[in-house]
Amino acid sequence: KAGVTQTPRYLIKTRGQQVTLSCSPISGHRSVSWYQQTPGQGLQFLFEYFSETQRNKGNFPGRFSGRQFSNSRSEMNVSTLELGDSALYLCASSLAPSGLPYEQYFGPGTRLTVT
């Protein structure tokens, strides 16, 4: 079974631009979560989608948004990029809510650099 895939793997953007990151979950997984990883703040939860609905959202500004499609693929968007948005963005998929015990499988991440 193929793992979680994220595209692109690396991205360089300029302040003020917007960016869209994509995540394809493991086949059969219906939950997708997004995390931001930075040296200063560590791993922080962004949001979770299940069946095209946002189930939970972390403490991030409205510039961060996401969506999930009917095939469970998810995208996250960051508008008006700031230097502090430079991070590794990780996507994780899960069978949830019926899966036990909600094991999540992570993708390789997208390294976003904002200049």
Next chain:
Amino acid sequence: AQTVTQSQPEMSVQEAETVTLSCTYDTSESNYYLFWYKQPPSRQMILVIRQEAYKQQNATENRFSVNFQKAAKSFSLKISDSQLGDTAMYFCAFMNAGDYGGATNKLIFGTGTLLAVQP
């Protein structure tokens, strides 16, 4: 709000020896899950072991085992017979199991412990 604390930023162990990574957490919830994730230099996060809070028996996965002390809110990871491939950042994580199907997959991570296995 739940918090996860890993007090050891870095640790080093000789190959074939045993090492224990510490993790404490704070929560008022009674039903939750705890995890240890490994993030090697290649960056892909991998689940090492998981523990359901309602289970008293400590989880074990081959060379990896945990010491789960619910009253003390402690969840340490023991790696036996350390191998060079165990070199990675290890994250302790908490997930609230929720009530009546209301659980989500939100993981709260600690700051991580960088483990170096020396030959």
